[in-house]
Structures are given as structure tokens and as C-alpha cells.
Amino acid sequence: MKILVALKQVPDTETKIKVAADGKSLDPADVKWITSPYDEYALEEAIRIKEGKGAEVMALSVGGDTAKDVLKNALALGADSAVLLKGDGQGDAFAVAQMIAAYAKDKGFDLILCGNKGLGGDNAAMGPMLAELLGVAQANVVVKLELGEGTFKAEREIEGGSEVVEGALPAVITAQKGLNEPRYASLKGIMAAKKKTIEELDAAAVTAGAQVSALALPPERPAGRLLQGDAPAQAQALLQALKDEAKVF
Amino acid sequence: MAGAYATFTHITDYMGFEGLLTEEERMIRETARKFVNAEVLPIIEKHAQDQTFPKHLIPKMGELGFYGPSLPEEYGCMGVSNVAYGLLMYELERGDSGLRSFASVQGSLVMWPIYAYGSEEQKKYWLPKLAAGEKIGCFGLTEPDFGSNPGGMLTKAVREPGGKWRINGTKMWITNGTVADVAVVWAQTEDGIRGFLVEKGTPGFSAPEMKGKWSLRASTTSELVLEDVIVDEKASLLPNVKGLKGPLGCLTQARYGIAWGALGAADACYQCALDYAKSRIQFDKPIASFQLQQEKLAWMVTELTKGQLLVHQLGRLKDAKTYTPAQVSMAKMNNVNVSLEICRKARTILGANGILDEYPVMRHMANLESVYTYEGTHDMHTLVIGQEVTGIPAYR
Structure with a gap:
């Protein structure tokens, strides 16, 4: 069984985001990059399948040189090989899906795993697009995955409940928190990863589906206002403010 | 605000220290940091209050390869660099000195002497079990x-x-x-x-x-x-050593790890105090805006940075096998001393909150009072350095 895991490099949640001078992209200075946590669930699932029934796991990322850290980490966690598609991994989801599809289409992957969304961008679009481009089955926001002989059974989160879907492999499965508990890279894995290499390829030339026209931080929250007086006076003032200022009535 | 569970994701790095590390050294540090954030920080205050060691972490740390990782692979160890080992001690002690002490003793004071002084049978029997945490x-x-x-x-x-x-x-x-x-x-x-x-x-x-x-x-x-x-x-009987140099050789290994570890506790206290100072408002502004607090923070980060660079150089010398026990003495003496002082200053920045177990500061500070004395007291290491530069042993 061959599994491809697509991993996205994203800014650490503690990073103070700054907009670059072009007004459309992140300022990469002082950004600490991490693997998108949803992709970590995807990778962990692939490694568990490998340990359970045997599989060859390839990690893939679209991005620049810094994205190699994500792949090194995947190798340390147990991926057998890694490939970097050199291109703009932070860009449009459709562009990234096309790049991965162009690479994966004739490689015979039985299963492609990725996070249900990239942390920060939160488009939740790349995985489904990839499945469509490859013409394979898909299950998204998956919290439980079972594989049969050439089949899959996935439990996915839906509004107000869960849904179980079954289908035939190959398939794209996008992982949700709860699918598993990712492991830490062991020192043994880290030392073993030293001996593995990352294949670097130019990503296919693609046309983006959307362009970012502007990127802005949310406006700073104004200071709160403290209402004065006893409870009836405060209630009166609150009602007045909701009516006249917030205009909710 | 920085409570005991605050899981700062970045090591304090004022002088580009991380840039001195190899890729696997950075990855090993990250693994240890994630482990400490997830497994240690949420439970450690209660263990300290209850005077119990978190035993359930012993096999987990073994699985990750935290015991004696710089010993060779043929004995179930990882063959990592001495700098990587030091970084591991730094991150473990950022969790708690007790945890780092456990790993120090297991790796440097038990596995190392068996490796350096033991027979082949003793090494083959004990080292893989100790590395895995199956035996303590x-x-x-x-x-x-x-x-x-x-x-x-x-x-x-x-x-x-x-x-x-x-x-x-x-x-x-x-x-x-x-x-x-x-x-x-x-x-x-x-x-x-x-x-x-x-x-x-x-x-x-x-x-x-x-x-x-x-x-x-x-x-x-x-x-x-x-x-x-x-x-x-x-x-x-460990067949391959006789005389006091046997135990002293082990202590040199352990002290090396301590010189790194103490900085981990200091880093935790510095980050906690910095975060606190920026969010604690007195006289209508953050206390970080007052000169007296800034002086403390500046001193803390300066000493922490000097300590990092000192142990990094020592680690590289150790990797090249050209280090001396007197150099290890300097690193242990200096780094534990400044770390203890950083913890004390952090306590003063946190004011009364500094004594609560909602924050890690008092625990680290009290821990380092032991570390100051164990594995060669501060005073003894001072005399070792004195002997090194004058040629005259003052303690005999």
C-alpha cells in the first residue's frame, strides 16, 4: 500500500502576525514555522497504518526551502520518503491542489491523507479539490478511519452529528482533531531521518483560482466601557446603548 | 498570562544561539520541548506539592530515547552529540529539575560508568534496559x-x-x-x-x-x-577503573548536563517574569515599563544568553573530546549560580504571585538551591577553577 501525506507549513499560533509591505502577504521575518496541526493527524494516521498493516509512506509539501523542516520532521516521525514541490505553498488552495495532483496522478497512491484545513488560512479546500482533480473518492473532516481490502470506512464530523461514509480506494481523506493523538519524534527517529534525503522538484506550472488582493489584521478592539451606578441604572444604560449605539433593537 | 501551564513555544534566544545548532540538535530540542509542554507542565506542580515523582513518565522518556542518548547505538542508545544531550537536559529542567535529575542520574551516573568502566557482559545486559527505561x-x-x-x-x-x-x-x-x-x-x-x-x-x-x-x-x-x-x-564489580577518578569521571558527565539543565529552569522563570511584567498593571501601566523591573529583566536575559553560549562551546569541546573537568566546573558553577539568581529575580517581579504554585518560579528557585550544592558545590567548583589557574589546590 502506498500512502501520500500532504503537509503544509504554517506560522506557529504564538507568532505575532505582521503583514508584508506589499499588503497582500505575511511578513516572513520572525515567523516560527510549524506543521499545520491537522496535517499532523494525517501523518500520524499514515504511520499507524504503516505499523498496523504495512505501507510505504511518502510525505509531500509545497513551498520553499523552509518547508523542508516540515518534511524532515515527517521523516523523523516515520515517513519513508519525502518530496518538496518547490512553489508557493502559502498561495491559493486550487493552485496547490493542482501542483499535488500533477505530481501524484501517475504514482499509484492508494491513499492520500492531509489535514481538513491548513491552520491560519482555514480554507478547507485543498483536499476536496485534490480528490476532484485526481478523480478519486474523498471523505473530509474524518475522526475515524478503517481500511478494508481496497475500501475505506470513515467517520466524519457533520453539523450536529457524525456521518459514516464508505468508498473504494484510492481516496483522499482529510483529517480532523480526534482522529488520533500524534506522537513525538523520538531521538532514534530524528537520527534515522538524518540518513534520508528530501527529493526536490519544481512544482507544475498552474493557474491560480483566486488572487489575494489585500491582507489586513483585524481592527484593534476598542477599550471596554464600564457602566456606572446601581443595577437598575446599569440596565437602563445598557438598554440605551444597545438601542442607540449598537442599534440591535 | 504566564501560569504554571503556560507553554511558551520558543526558547529564549537573544544571540542567535539556535543558529549554532545542527538540524538534528534543533529537532531533538523541539521534541523535548513538546514533551515537557504536554506531559510535564500540566502535572508537575501537584507532584511537587505532594512530594511524588511522576513515575509514569519514565517509560515514555525511555521510548523517546532520553536516557544516555550520547552513548553508542550498539547498546540501544542514540549516538547524539553532546550539545543535543545538553539541549535535552535544558528542556527537561524547564519542566522540573527533578525530571532532569532523573535523566542525569540514569544517563550520566549509571549508564555512563557501566559504558566506560563495565565489562562487555555488563554493558550488553544493562545499557539497553536502562536506555529504554525498563530498569532504573x-x-x-x-x-x-x-x-x-x-x-x-x-x-x-x-x-x-x-x-x-x-x-x-x-x-x-x-x-x-x-x-x-x-x-x-x-x-x-x-x-x-x-x-x-x-x-x-x-x-x-x-x-x-x-x-x-x-x-x-x-x-x-x-x-x-x-x-x-x-x-x-x-x-x-566494574572491572575497568580503580581509584577516585572512577566516580569523579561520572560526576564530570553529570555536571556537564547540569550546566545546561539549570538554564532551562532559568529560561522558564525569565519567560514567566517577562510575560507577567508586560501584563501586570500598576500605576496605570505595565510594570515592565519601570526601570527597576527592566534592569532585572535585562540582567536575566543577559546572564541566560551568556550561559547558553558557555555551554554550547563546552559541548563542542566535549564533542571534539578536548574538554577538561575544570572547564565543566566553570560551566556548572556559573550556570547554576546565575540560574538561581534569575529565578530569585523572577520571583521579585511576580511579587506575591511569585510564591504561588500557579507559577513555576518558586518551585524552580527552590530546586536550584539543591542543584547549587549537589554534584560539586558552588564553592568546590570555585576552588577547582582556582587550582586550574594558580596551580595550587586550596582545599587540601
Whole structure:
């Protein structure tokens, strides 16, 4: 069984985001990059399948040189090989899906795993697009995955409940928190990863589906206002403010 | 705000220290940091309050390869650089000194002497089990009346007929003693000081726990009592070392890790104090805007940074096998001393909140009071450096 895991490099949640001078992209200075946590669930699932029934796991990322850290980490966690598609991994989801599809289409992957969304961008679009481009089955926001002989059974989160879907492999499965508990890279894995290499390829030339026209931080929250007086006076003032200022009535 | 559970994702790096590390060194540090954030910080205050060691972490740390990782792979270890080992100690002590002490003792004071002084059979039998955390070790050198002067020890081992030895004596301040499966016990013999592996359950051997500590409360500290303990020479005696240089060689290894580890505790306190100072409002502004607090923070980050660069250089010398014990003494002496002072200053920045277990500061500070004294006191290391530069030993 061959599994491809697509991993996205994203800014650490503690990073103070700054907009670059072009007004459309992140300022990469002082950004600490991490693997998108949803992709970590995807990778962990692939490694568990490998340990359970045997599989060859390839990690893939679209991005620049810094994205190699994500792949090194995947190798340390147990991926057998890694490939970097050199291109703009932070860009449009459709562009990234096309790049991965162009690479994966004739490689015979039985299963492609990725996070249900990239942390920060939160488009939740790349995985489904990839499945469509490859013409394979898909299950998204998956919290439980079972594989049969050439089949899959996935439990996915839906509004107000869960849904179980079954289908035939190959398939794209996008992982949700709860699918598993990712492991830490062991020192043994880290030392073993030293001996593995990352294949670097130019990503296919693609046309983006959307362009970012502007990127802005949310406006700073104004200071709160403290209402004065006893409870009836405060209630009166609150009602007045909701009516006249917030205009909710 | 920075409570005890605050999981700062970045190491304090004022001088581009991370850029001096190799890729695998950075990855090893990250793994240890994630482990500490997820597994240690949420539980450690309660263990410290209850005076219990978080035993459930022992096999987890073994699985990750945290014990004796710089020893070779043929014995179940990882062959990582000394800098990587140091970074591991830094991150573990950022969790708690007790945890780092556990790993220091297991790796540097038990696995290292078996590796350096043991027979091939002893290495093959013990090292993989100790590396995996299946077996726990402790190190018995210090005695109630012999601390800085271990050469005066009273514990004696006498050769018996049939390839046996009889050991009598008492050891004190032994980290992991009560939980250990094997003790490395140092004893006087007719050939000078020799090391013995004494297994738990050997008749006459017991390891009662010492209670009542105000420091290293999340760590097991014990006495070792040996009353006519009979051991088999082949299994027990470490054949390849005689004299005080045996135990001192182990201590050099452990001190190296301590010089890194103490900075981890200091980093935790510095980050906590910085975060607190920026969010604590007095006189309508953050206390970080006051010069007195800034002076403390500036001093803390400067000393932390100097300490990092000192141990990094020492680690590179150790990797090149050109380091000296006197260099290790300087790193241990300086880094523990400044770390303790950083913790104390952090406590003052946090004001009354500094004494609460909602913050890690008082725990780290109290822990470092032990670290200041153990593995060669601050004063002894000062005299070692004095001897190194003058050629005159002042302690004899």
C-alpha cells in the first residue's frame, strides 16, 4: 500500500502576525514555522497504518526551502520518503491542489491523507479539490478511519452529528482533531531521518483560482466601557446603548 | 498570562544561539520541548506539592530515547552529540529539575560508568534496559559524613572466597535510590575505591526514602544502606577503573548536563517574569515599563544568553573530546549560580504571585538551591577553577 501525506507549513499560533509591505502577504521575518496541526493527524494516521498493516509512506509539501523542516520532521516521525514541490505553498488552495495532483496522478497512491484545513488560512479546500482533480473518492473532516481490502470506512464530523461514509480506494481523506493523538519524534527517529534525503522538484506550472488582493489584521478592539451606578441604572444604560449605539433593537 | 501551564513555544534566544545548532540538535530540542509542554507542565506542580515523582513518565522518556542518548547505538542508545544531550537536559529542567535529575542520574551516573568502566557482559545486559527505561539506576557516592571529600568514604568492600565481595556502609542524598533496580555503589577496597552494581532485593541492601525536602520535591531522594551485602564479582564489580577518578569521571558527565539543565529552569522563570511584567498593571501601566523591573529583566536575559553560549562551546569541546573537568566546573558553577539568581529575580517581579504554585518560579528557585550544592558545590567548583589557574589546590 502506498500512502501520500500532504503537509503544509504554517506560522506557529504564538507568532505575532505582521503583514508584508506589499499588503497582500505575511511578513516572513520572525515567523516560527510549524506543521499545520491537522496535517499532523494525517501523518500520524499514515504511520499507524504503516505499523498496523504495512505501507510505504511518502510525505509531500509545497513551498520553499523552509518547508523542508516540515518534511524532515515527517521523516523523523516515520515517513519513508519525502518530496518538496518547490512553489508557493502559502498561495491559493486550487493552485496547490493542482501542483499535488500533477505530481501524484501517475504514482499509484492508494491513499492520500492531509489535514481538513491548513491552520491560519482555514480554507478547507485543498483536499476536496485534490480528490476532484485526481478523480478519486474523498471523505473530509474524518475522526475515524478503517481500511478494508481496497475500501475505506470513515467517520466524519457533520453539523450536529457524525456521518459514516464508505468508498473504494484510492481516496483522499482529510483529517480532523480526534482522529488520533500524534506522537513525538523520538531521538532514534530524528537520527534515522538524518540518513534520508528530501527529493526536490519544481512544482507544475498552474493557474491560480483566486488572487489575494489585500491582507489586513483585524481592527484593534476598542477599550471596554464600564457602566456606572446601581443595577437598575446599569440596565437602563445598557438598554440605551444597545438601542442607540449598537442599534440591535 | 504566564501560569504554571503556560507553554511558551520558543526558547529564549537573544544571540542567535539556535543558529549554532545542527538540524538534528534543533529537532531533538523541539521534541523535548513538546514533551515537557504536554506531559510535564500540566502535572508537575501537584507532584511537587505532594512530594511524588511522576513515575509514569519514565517509560515514555525511555521510548523517546532520553536516557544516555550520547552513548553508542550498539547498546540501544542514540549516538547524539553532546550539545543535543545538553539541549535535552535544558528542556527537561524547564519542566522540573527533578525530571532532569532523573535523566542525569540514569544517563550520566549509571549508564555512563557501566559504558566506560563495565565489562562487555555488563554493558550488553544493562545499557539497553536502562536506555529504554525498563530498569532504573541510582548512583551511590556521597555519605552522611563525606560530601565534598568523597575520598574519605567509609563504605568498604572486602573480597570473599568464591569470587564474591562483601559490602558495608551507608550512602546519602541518592537521587532515584528508592525506585532504582540497580545502584552503582562506590566503596573502599584494598585496591582503592571501586564501583559495584548492586541490584534491588539483594539481601542486606535497602534504600529508604528521605522526606521533608523543600527542594526537588518531585524527585525521589534516598539513603542506601548496605549491611553485609554479598555480590558476585563478575556481575557486580566494574572491572575497568580503580581509584577516585572512577566516580569523579561520572560526576564530570553529570555536571556537564547540569550546566545546561539549570538554564532551562532559568529560561522558564525569565519567560514567566517577562510575560507577567508586560501584563501586570500598576500605576496605570505595565510594570515592565519601570526601570527597576527592566534592569532585572535585562540582567536575566543577559546572564541566560551568556550561559547558553558557555555551554554550547563546552559541548563542542566535549564533542571534539578536548574538554577538561575544570572547564565543566566553570560551566556548572556559573550556570547554576546565575540560574538561581534569575529565578530569585523572577520571583521579585511576580511579587506575591511569585510564591504561588500557579507559577513555576518558586518551585524552580527552590530546586536550584539543591542543584547549587549537589554534584560539586558552588564553592568546590570555585576552588577547582582556582587550582586550574594558580596551580595550587586550596582545599587540601
